[in-house]
Amino acid sequence: MPTLDISNFNIVVSVLGGWISLFGLVSYLLKENFYLSEALISLLAGIAFGPRALNWIRPLEYAGSVKNLDDVTLFFTRLVLGVQLVLAGIQLPSRYLRKEWKPLALLLGPVMVFMWLSTGLLVWALVPHLPFLHALAIGACVTPTDPVLSNVIVKGKFADHNVPKALQKIIIAESGANDGLGYPFLFLALYLIKYIGDGGASEPGGSGLAIGLWFGETWGYTIILSTIYGAVVGWLAKQLLHYLTISLPVSSLGMFLRGMIGFA
Secondary structure (H helix, E strand, O other): OOOOOOOHHHHHHHHHHHHHHHHHHHHHHHHHHHOOOHHHHHHHHHHHHOOOOOOOOOHHHHHOOHHHHHHHHHHHHHHHHHHHHHHHHHHOOOOHHHHOHHHHHHHHHHHHHHHHHHHHHHHHHHOOOOOHHHHHHHHHHHOOOOOOOOHHHHOOHHHHHHOOHHHHHHHHHHHHHHHHHOHHHHHHHHHHHHHHHHHHOOOOOHHHHHHHHHHHHHHHHHHHHHHHHHHHHHHHHHHHHOOOOOOOOHHHHHHHHHHHHHOO
C-alpha cells in the first residue's frame, strides 16, 4: 500500500520552496507599504517553522550535534555576508571610494571608534559584574552597520521618497567597509582579555604580545592582505567582464571570494 515519504529532506524542500514562493508574491506589499525588511520577515518565518513553534524545520536533527549545527550556521552566515558585501560594492558608482574618501574616512575612523567605546561603556554599565574588556568585545560585535539590514533604508519606496541619493550611497559604502574594520576593535579586546585578563593568568606574554599580535595578525594578515586580495580579484573580474558575452552572477563572485579567503 502506498505511503507518504515524510522525510526531513522532503519537509525542508517543501517548506523552503513554499515559503520562497509565498514571500515572492507578497514581499513587495510588505516592503513598500509596511516598510518591513526581508531579514526581519525571514527571521520571524524561521522562528515559526523551527523547533520552538511548528517544528517543521529541525536543524539539530539534521546536523547531529550542537557543534555541527553551530559550524553550519557560522559558515552560512559568512557566505551570506560575503555575497552581500560584493553586492554592496557593485551598487556603488565607478570610482566612488576615490571621490568620497573623506566622509568615508570620517565614518570608518572617529565615528566607529566613538560607536565602539560608547556601546562598550553602555554594555559595561548595564550588565552587572561584567569586565570592561568583555564589554568592549561585545561592543565591537554590534558597532559595524550590517549590509543586509541597511538595505531597508537604501532600497525601495521609502528610500526613494525619504533618503537622498548621496546618503544612500554613503550608507552602502560604509556598511560594506566597516565589517572588515570591525575586526581591530574585536580582536584588540580579545587579545587583551587573553594576555592581560585576570592579571595575565590565562596566557603569558602581557600587553606587548597582545598589541604585537593585534598589529601583525589582525591588521597585517586579516585586513590588509584581504583588502589587497579582494582588490586584485575585483579588478580581474572587471577586466574579464569586458570580454564576456554573458553576464556574470554577482553571487558567484561573492561565493568565490568567500571560499578563497576562507583558505587563509
